[in-house]
Amino acid sequence: MTLGNTFLFLRNAIRLNFGQLRTFFGQLRTFFGLVALLVVWEAIARFAFTQFYIVAPPSAIVVRIIEDQALFGRALSTTISEALLGFLFGNLAAIVLAMIVVVVPRIERLAQAIVLVVFCLPLVATGPILRVIYGPGWGPQITLAALSVYYTTFVPLVVGLRAVPPSWLDLIASYGRGSWTVMIVVRVRASLPYLIASLKIAAPAAFLGAIVGEFTGADRGIGVLSIQAMRTLDVDGTWALATIASVVAIIGYILVGWIGRALSIGDPPVLLVTPMAKAPKNRWLKFSLMIGAPILSILVILSLWQFSMDRLELSRFFAKRPGDVWAYLVTGLHAAANRDELFSALRETLVVMVPGYLSGLALGAGLAAVFCMLPAVEKIVSPIAIALRSIPIVVTAPLLVMATGRGSLGMVSIVAVMIFFPTLVSCLHGLRQAPGQVIDYFDSFRVPPLTKLFLAQVPSMFPSLFASARMAVPMAVLAATVAEWLATGTGIGNLMALTSSTSNYNMLWSCVTVLTLVSVAGYSLVAMLERLVLSRFAPEQVTI
Amino acid sequence: MKLLPITRRESLSFLAGAAALILTPAGLVFAKTNNTTINFQLSWLPSVQFGGSYVAQENGYWNDKGLDVSLVSGGPNAPVEPSVVVGTSLLGITAADYASAAVAEGAPFKIIAVAMQKNPFTIASLPGNSVNSPADLVGKKIGMAVANTPILTAFCALNNIDINKIDIVPTQYDPAPLVNGEVDCLLCWLTDLPVAMTVAGVENVTMLLADYGYAVHSQTYIVTENTLKTRRAEIIALMKGEIQGWNTYFEDTDAVAELTVAKFPDLGLDLEIQKLQAAKQVDLMSSALTEKFGFGWFTDKTVAENIATLGLLGREVSADLWDRSILDEIYS
Amino acid sequence: MIKNTGQSTTSEIGPPEVVIWAINKTYGHGNNAVRAVSDVELILEPGSTTALVGPSGCGKSTLLRMIAGLEEASSGTIRIGGEMPHIVARKGRLSVAFQDPSLLPWRTAASNVALARRLAGLPKDPEKVQKLLSLVGLDGFENKRPAELSGGMRQRCAIARCLATDARLLLLDEPFGAVDEMTRRRLNLELPRVWEGQGTTTLLVTHSVTEAVLLSDRVIVMSHRPAHISADIPILIERPRRASHLSSPEFVTLVTQINTALGIVDEPDEPDEGPFIVPEVR
Structure with a gap:
């Protein structure tokens, strides 16, 4: 070996190790970021709020979890079983429905509308109704878990099943085969990345749904324990349960992602706007479709409501039909007073929900932009944000109320926090999605990071921002109503809880109807805005 | 391309099937199949609040009478009334104000016995800044669920206090606001937050609303008019066992607390809290009336007082809501 | 006025000389290390047009990205008019066209x-x-x-x-890849006039041997990964180049010579039917 070669060899050896060191230091940095966070937390709990029953120090939480591991373990196994069953049923329903919609596109508008409405049903109100229908047992827990997952699976899956190059379809057609062959041979495989991505979100969501279900009079589970802990001033217990629930949710998220990677299924592109069937050319036909489709959807939903209740022979005492709600709010004796009560509660909720929603979105998108400029910070924050996104709001709502107070500021921040993390994660993802080699192009000029951010990255973030803004609407409703019900006792969340204890089921169903309408309207508004903005900033996403 | 042989009608029925799948995935799997058991719907999560019923179940008081009773827990989001109206449960526990509200909505209820003679609503405060009489409320910040505003209104009317001079702060299920000084006092149950505070080492002062004219029967037993006629024998047997259970309970409340904690190991119940709650509850359940006539008793006089207070709460009720025939038959 | 001064200052600079010395590029480390570029040495004369041809995935684009300052070499030096690539990039004096129109x-x-x-x-x-x-x-x-x-x-x-x-260095990474055949040929003949008029040094990465010969003063043939220079063929056809050059014996000989260097022996009349696309070699 010549001296030069030896030198080259040594130099390469050092360089290679340096590369390994760099990734090692990257992980170390994330680790130390977390440790620093825990130390600050412990210090705050130990020294700043000692006389208040608000913050439990991490060490006390760990001690509590170890002390009560048998109890927590049994509760956890119950809640996880419920969540798993709900996960199964919910995703199965979503998969079947998505396949039907893709094979029979004519029913798409109708199916989308029904699916959206069911997704927008407020869990706080559906809980007690389901408990009455099912009686004791796991029914409500499983159903609520299923309800919280099926929509986030259905929408991306429809996109995924369609994300197939047209030439493949032509290939199958050239062999004289029909839609089902296309479905089995091509679409199912092409949709797998989308399915995995949605199942990742579904895993924590199912867990959250099961916990809300347990509030409806279950005998055991994490949800039952957290109510107990909250009512008995058991701060350590409340935090321990919130920690356990968060960790389980995060593990669920990671587990599904791991399965996806094991099957070597990559990440899909950003979730697109739900592609709609092309509008017809004829102006009258277009107009009648524009008016007719929503009317038809409403009629079908109303008759499903009436029909399913009649079919299950549910008692009119609590299972109010569409006609009852109409009478209660419009034609009945005290309709005006009822409307006043309902709408003033709704106003109270909207006053905190809308600012919370908007500030959550703004904060998520804004911080994503900031992190994008500071890659070192992003490396620490990104994994933490992904983890925090999965934390079930229900168990954290009391903690947030403890920390931020019971005023409207506290409520605004609960809603904002609920929306902030998903938006942050989605926007960070979106910022990396600049089309093609656009970022390379900007780099070839060495333009300052801020110019690059505003000219290239922020506009390419829009699809992600709007995708999360849409999904955040029902989430904001859930966060606001749950917090009102559990913590502040105000607004429509409280009205719904109250009416079910005073047997005012007319009001409960009216709340459900109005809140669902608000959710659907908010969702549609964002979707409209999305089409408008994306037709300028990401036209390929609208026309696909 | 070949068109799929799916007609519009078929695709719609597909859709309906899928919708049914969403709405009732577990309905068939988890519906109760055993019809011979009697469901008894309790009003809250398990605790010594229902200690008498647990004693009845564990000591076989119901089995002796040929009944197989299943105790159904309630919870913050699990209403009692529909379960009794629909017939899922033969017997339910609820308060007189909720029962009268349900009657106003068309539920055919009868109150057949009253477990809590005194309403458990209490105003809890801290010793340095205590509320010992209704007059002390003036100028205080009170933490309570907004839903309970009618209770405070009625209480103020009974004691000639201007409710506008009390600052209401909405709180929920949680003693922290009082302990942290966000409010001066809390409207809560005697057996609930004050007990938790005491066990957590927070000294506190309580003032029972019932001691100042607030007469609303709590933890009442409700059945429907229909079952009162058709399933009278079962109701009598059920109530006999229940009364027997509570009488055993009064003999040794600590033992019942231990039984409750052991019976529900998955709830993480605190034995100290349960013991204190079990003891405090006795004051609410026993009175001169029950000493004389037995557990659950009520008279036309107490019913009249209830109707008066319920009127202040905005509930118009008639004395028909109460029906003592079951107790009369048991104690005769 | 501003426009004029702007143009006069840039034209004063003139097309740069690009010096590529002992460039190596390795991705990953340890057992996963993949060597993309191996000991490439090359000098691009000021104002010349150089074409890089080679099998798919051989590292041509990596080399171009390193000259553009988008990637750092694992070892070796690149100087554009005596300056580091990222300095030149910051001054806006180099311009890149990617495979993807981006x-x-x-x-x-x-x-x-x-x-x-x-x-x-x-x-x-x-x-x-x-x-x-x-x-x-x-x-x-x-x-x-x-x-x-x-x-x-x-x-x-x-x-x-x-x-x-007003870049004086053009780095073109397969810029006509997605352009239809007729337009491609037209652009092949017209575009050089633009950059020749501006006075630029140009580096073109292409799959088409015909295009490489038609556009450049010199064709560098790269080997399979890790890329190193396996042939350096000067193209001495007079400028401006015309469509008629495509069928000249001189042109056909050069195409054959390059294809041979790429390890492909052709039917001699094939280049007339269009640009020869180097097949994927893995």
Whole structure:
């Protein structure tokens, strides 16, 4: 070996190790970021709020979890079983429905509308109704878990099943085969990345749904324990349960992602706007479709409501039909007073929900932009944000109320926090999605990071921002109503809880109807805005 | 391309099937199949609040009478009334104000016995800044669920206090606001937050609303008019066992607390809290009336007082809501 | 006035010499290390056009990205007119066209081309933008967004954008890949006049041997990965090049010579049917 070669060899050896060191230091940095966070937390709990029953120090939480591991373990196994069953049923329903919609596109508008409405049903109100229908047992827990997952699976899956190059379809057609062959041979495989991505979100969501279900009079589970802990001033217990629930949710998220990677299924592109069937050319036909489709959807939903209740022979005492709600709010004796009560509660909720929603979105998108400029910070924050996104709001709502107070500021921040993390994660993802080699192009000029951010990255973030803004609407409703019900006792969340204890089921169903309408309207508004903005900033996403 | 042989009608029925799948995935799997058991719907999560019923179940008081009773827990989001109206449960526990509200909505209820003679609503405060009489409320910040505003209104009317001079702060299920000084006092149950505070080492002062004219029967037993006629024998047997259970309970409340904690190991119940709650509850359940006539008793006089207070709460009720025939038959 | 001074200062600089010395590039480390470029040494004469040909995935693009300052070499040195690539990039004196047109979907064709001047810190010049757009045949499409253009049109727009700055070094990475055959041939003949007129040093990565011969003064044949130079063939056909050159015996000989260097023996008359596309070699 010549001296030069030896030198080259040594130099390469050092360089290679340096590369390994760099990734090692990257992980170390994330680790130390977390440790620093825990130390600050412990210090705050130990020294700043000692006389208040608000913050439990991490060490006390760990001690509590170890002390009560048998109890927590049994509760956890119950809640996880419920969540798993709900996960199964919910995703199965979503998969079947998505396949039907893709094979029979004519029913798409109708199916989308029904699916959206069911997704927008407020869990706080559906809980007690389901408990009455099912009686004791796991029914409500499983159903609520299923309800919280099926929509986030259905929408991306429809996109995924369609994300197939047209030439493949032509290939199958050239062999004289029909839609089902296309479905089995091509679409199912092409949709797998989308399915995995949605199942990742579904895993924590199912867990959250099961916990809300347990509030409806279950005998055991994490949800039952957290109510107990909250009512008995058991701060350590409340935090321990919130920690356990968060960790389980995060593990669920990671587990599904791991399965996806094991099957070597990559990440899909950003979730697109739900592609709609092309509008017809004829102006009258277009107009009648524009008016007719929503009317038809409403009629079908109303008759499903009436029909399913009649079919299950549910008692009119609590299972109010569409006609009852109409009478209660419009034609009945005290309709005006009822409307006043309902709408003033709704106003109270909207006053905190809308600012919370908007500030959550703004904060998520804004911080994503900031992190994008500071890659070192992003490396620490990104994994933490992904983890925090999965934390079930229900168990954290009391903690947030403890920390931020019971005023409207506290409520605004609960809603904002609920929306902030998903938006942050989605926007960070979106910022990396600049089309093609656009970022390379900007780099070839060495333009300052801020110019690059505003000219290239922020506009390419829009699809992600709007995708999360849409999904955040029902989430904001859930966060606001749950917090009102559990913590502040105000607004429509409280009205719904109250009416079910005073047997005012007319009001409960009216709340459900109005809140669902608000959710659907908010969702549609964002979707409209999305089409408008994306037709300028990401036209390929609208026309696909 | 070949068109799929799916007609519009078929695709719609597909859709309906899928919708049914969403709405009732577990309905068939988890519906109760055993019809011979009697469901008894309790009003809250398990605790010594229902200690008498647990004693009845564990000591076989119901089995002796040929009944197989299943105790159904309630919870913050699990209403009692529909379960009794629909017939899922033969017997339910609820308060007189909720029962009268349900009657106003068309539920055919009868109150057949009253477990809590005194309403458990209490105003809890801290010793340095205590509320010992209704007059002390003036100028205080009170933490309570907004839903309970009618209770405070009625209480103020009974004691000639201007409710506008009390600052209401909405709180929920949680003693922290009082302990942290966000409010001066809390409207809560005697057996609930004050007990938790005491066990957590927070000294506190309580003032029972019932001691100042607030007469609303709590933890009442409700059945429907229909079952009162058709399933009278079962109701009598059920109530006999229940009364027997509570009488055993009064003999040794600590033992019942231990039984409750052991019976529900998955709830993480605190034995100290349960013991204190079990003891405090006795004051609410026993009175001169029950000493004389037995557990659950009520008279036309107490019913009249209830109707008066319920009127202040905005509930118009008639004395028909109460029906003592079951107790009369048991104690005769 | 500003425009004039701007142009005069840039033309004073003149096309740079590019020196590539002992360049190595390795991705990953340890057992996963993949060597992409191995000991490449090359000098691009000022004002010359050099074509890089080689099998797919051999590391041609990596080399080009290192010259553009988008990636750092694992070892070795690159100097553009005596300066480091990223310094030259910051001054807006080099211009890159990628395989992917990488236009911003929310800007019109004209605004995408104009963006290049903004990024290079140059004053606006709508006339030049318009001239470039008509050169690449996008007259009447100035106000269309990329989604409304065909794949070939987008690629042409990207080429126009590449020429919009007063860059003295053009780095073209397979820029005609998505352009249809007829347009490609037309651009092959017309574009060199633009950059020759401007006075630039040009490096072109291409799959088409015909295109390489037609456009360049020198063709560098790269080996399979890790890329190193396996042949360096000067093209001495007179400029300006014309369509008639394609069938000259001199041209056919050069194409055959390059194909041989690539390890492919052709039927001699094949180049007449179009550019020879180097097949995927893995």
